[in-house]
Amino acid sequence: MSDLDQLTQSLARNLKRWRGERGFTLAARAGVSRGMIIQIEQARTNPSVGTTVKPADALGVGITTLLDHEPVSPVRLVPGDRAVRMWSTPAGSSAVLRVGTEARGPLELWTWRLMPGDSRTFAPHPEGAVELLHVTAGELTLVVDGTPYAVPVGVSATFEAHHAHTYRNDGIEPAEATMAVSIPPAR
Known part of the structure; x- marks a missing residue:
């Protein structure tokens, strides 16, 4: 799997998880179309940085959280x-x-x-x-x-x-x- 494919998959999985945990309609709150949110969550698009920042801001999480594909640990080293x-x-x-x-x-x-x-x-x-x-x-x-x-x-x-x-x-x-x-x- 390429780096881009891995990022797209991580973004899809994490956006869906955080949206579900927050329990609110993300599209209106983020100013991103519902169709775009669906495409991101289904890993059918590679959104721009600007498009990625909007749902991250609306969810109150950083871009790293939406793109992270590593398991959580008390210390995270990022080479x-x-x-x-x-x-x-x-x-x-x-x-x-x-x-x-x-x-x-x-x-x-x-x-x-x-x-x-x-x-x-x-x-x-x-x-x-x-x-x-x-x-x-x-x-x-x-x-x-x-x-x-x-x-x-x-x-x-x-x-x-x-x-x-x-x-x-x-x-x-x-x-x-x-x-x-x-x-x-x-x-």
Whole structure:
């Protein structure tokens, strides 16, 4: 089974399980069509990162929980080759989901690489969501509610992620960052 097939199967199984545990209609709450939810749960589609984030946010779980195919243990080690590349661009930009947890709501650790001129825009997360960012190479421009903030190498930033936000590389060299995302539990 390919990595993509394994991710599709894990997403199908985990989405169905978490939706059943939460006991609510997911499509309306997530802003994703009922047909798409059915296709995901039947492993008939490979949804985009944006489509995957919406049900995860609505369920109050991290993407790692929906994509996880490992058994639960008190310690979970995630080798670099098992981290999940969530998106990439032809220019070489990418985001890799390193590890996440559901303790007191989802908490995820990411590494990002944005090539010059690339950007990624995200819809607001649920109220109470927070993102932390530490730039390890280059300079990122963080745009929150339309206001840009320069975040150079060695600088960290945090913001309330229930605002629309964009990560952008306006520089001439690749930008790299480590990011943590905390989403409050579903109510």
